[in-house]
Amino acid sequence: MRSIRNLERRxxxxxxxxxxxxxxxxxxxxxxxxxxxxxxEAGLQFFSLQDLPIGAVLKITVLxxxxxxxxxxxxxxxxxxxxxxxxxxxxxxxYGLRFIEVLKEDQWKLQELLHSYLSLENIDxxxxxxxx
Numbered sequence: 001m002r003s004i005r006n007l008e009r010r011x012x013x014x015x016x017x018x019x020x021x022x023x024x025x026x027x028x029x030x031x032x033x034x035x036x037x038x039x040x041e042a043g044l045q046f047f048s049l050q051d052l053p054i055g056a057v058l059k060i061t062v063l064x065x066x067x068x069x070x071x072x073x074x075x076x077x078x079x080x081x082x083x084x085x086x087x088x089x090x091x092x093x094x095y096g097l098r099f100i101e102v103l104k105e106d107q108w109k110l111q112e113l114l115h116s117y118l119s120l121e122n123i124d125x126x127x128x129x130x131x132x
Contacts, residue, residue: 049091062074
């Protein structure tokens with residue numbers, strides 16, 4: 001019941017997704033890689049090995065497959081929360097980010113990507129319902 005309430009409060013639905021991203025902050029001289037955990041039109045959550053401060057602004061490039069090519073969209077985003085993640089194999093950080101700048105062309109790419117994943121999620125739900 002809690003997840004349904006969270007979904008209803010959100011202005012933009014989140015899509016659980018595993019995609020690579022590169023990010024760079026003003027404090028880092030080179031880009032670092034990370035993994036997108038979920039995505040919406042307003043922000044994203046990602047996992048990284050780097051310890052970054054809340055409030056940091058990152059330039060982000062998210063990579064995704066489009067037909068037979070690798071496409072991307074770019075955003076600037078602010079870290080609004082973080083949590084430490086420790087496992088037997090590795091440790092790192094989960095971050096929640098709010099988009100602060102998205103160019104119109106990249107907004108279209110983001111919307112198209114989200115729409116395709118939301119459509120696939122609905123198809124999977126229908127298949128599950130038919131199989132029951």
